[in-house]
Amino acid sequence: MCLFLQPCLVRIISLTLLYVTLMSSASAYETDQYSNRTLNVADSLPLLNARVNKAIADIAAGWKKPADDKSFARAIYYELGGWYWADKIERWAAASPEIEKYPQTRYHSIYRGMPVWATRVTYLFGVGRTFRVNGVMVGSDKFGHFFSQGFKYYKRGLKGWDQPRLLARGAFAERWIFGQWTTGNYANADLVANYEGMRFYMNLFADDEVTGKSSILKWRDGKPVQMRQFSWADHINDYWDEALNPSYLIDSLNEQLRPRISALCYLYDLHPARYVSDNDAILWRTYEHIGLKDMRANQFQHICSKGID
Numbered sequence: 001m002c003l004f005l006q007p008c009l010v011r012i013i014s015l016t017l018l019y020v021t022l023m024s025s026a027s028a029y030e031t032d033q034y035s036n037r038t039l040n041v042a043d044s045l046p047l048l049n050a051r052v053n054k055a056i057a058d059i060a061a062g063w064k065k066p067a068d069d070k071s072f073a074r075a076i077y078y079e080l081g082g083w084y085w086a087d088k089i090e091r092w093a094a095a096s097p098e099i100e101k102y103p104q105t106r107y108h109s110i111y112r113g114m115p116v117w118a119t120r121v122t123y124l125f126g127v128g129r130t131f132r133v134n135g136v137m138v139g140s141d142k143f144g145h146f147f148s149q150g151f152k153y154y155k156r157g158l159k160g161w162d163q164p165r166l167l168a169r170g171a172f173a174e175r176w177i178f179g180q181w182t183t184g185n186y187a188n189a190d191l192v193a194n195y196e197g198m199r200f201y202m203n204l205f206a207d208d209e210v211t212g213k214s215s216i217l218k219w220r221d222g223k224p225v226q227m228r229q230f231s232w233a234d235h236i237n238d239y240w241d242e243a244l245n246p247s248y249l250i251d252s253l254n255e256q257l258r259p260r261i262s263a264l265c266y267l268y269d270l271h272p273a274r275y276v277s278d279n280d281a282i283l284w285r286t287y288e289h290i291g292l293k294d295m296r297a298n299q300f301q302h303i304c305s306k307g308i309d
Helices: 005-024 046-059 069-080 088-095 120-125 141-158 163-175 188-203 251-262 265-268 281-288 298-308
Strands: 130-133 136-137 217-220 223-226
Touching: 005 069, 046 069, 046 088, 046 217, 046 223, 046 265, 069 088, 088 298, 120 223, 136 141, 163 188, 163 223, 217 265, 265 298
Parallel strands: none
Antiparallel strands: 130 136, 217 223
């Protein structure tokens, strides 16, 4: 029972906001790329490429609007992204029997058994699936970040926002409702997927957004014509993997996770190539400006060579 009105109101409002957030986040799972790294899972690059290229081709074939880059980008967003926390393409990939998944499932992951105050939303809703794409362990949520958050970045750029401003907005979202506030996890890999999604939308009709490559489409007589095939290989790299590009964690979650990473060091010792990125230094320099918080102390090579405090 509340004895003072103001603390009561604060508590009620806080609980209401948490409830609404949790309910809306029910399908917005975190993912686990720490577990099962030595398993050989089929690479889904061809299937995921085909899904995106079909969407592009179908939208282009049925185009009846004026020639407008933003309108076409929005059509891609509606086809593969969506209003909900789990985008259409991530729900499709998670459900498709053709796409092989790693065996960590909703309630069987490195986070299992951690207390609710550490894992928050993950405690209630578990984790999403993880796939192998372009040789990289990728969580299903990254596809949603690519198409939905990437589209937001793209729109802000068209409005005249400079990159520091739009990247700061993305980092703000990751600190709050899309990450740290709801899950205890500020996911650097989410920000990489957001940024690469923006580059994808820009590359729809602009050359060299993917270095050395033409745009995916050109306008000809007011119609969009596909010039080349999209490939996730132009965007997915080791920094989409949350074990190779660790998230910044609240203290209570970090205290729980580090010993569990340490417990996997025997596998790191047996198969070190599966647990490190040869491109780590280059990738950090490439993406540091987008809002990454340095948590490389949680990479396997650091924990397994130095131990945990």
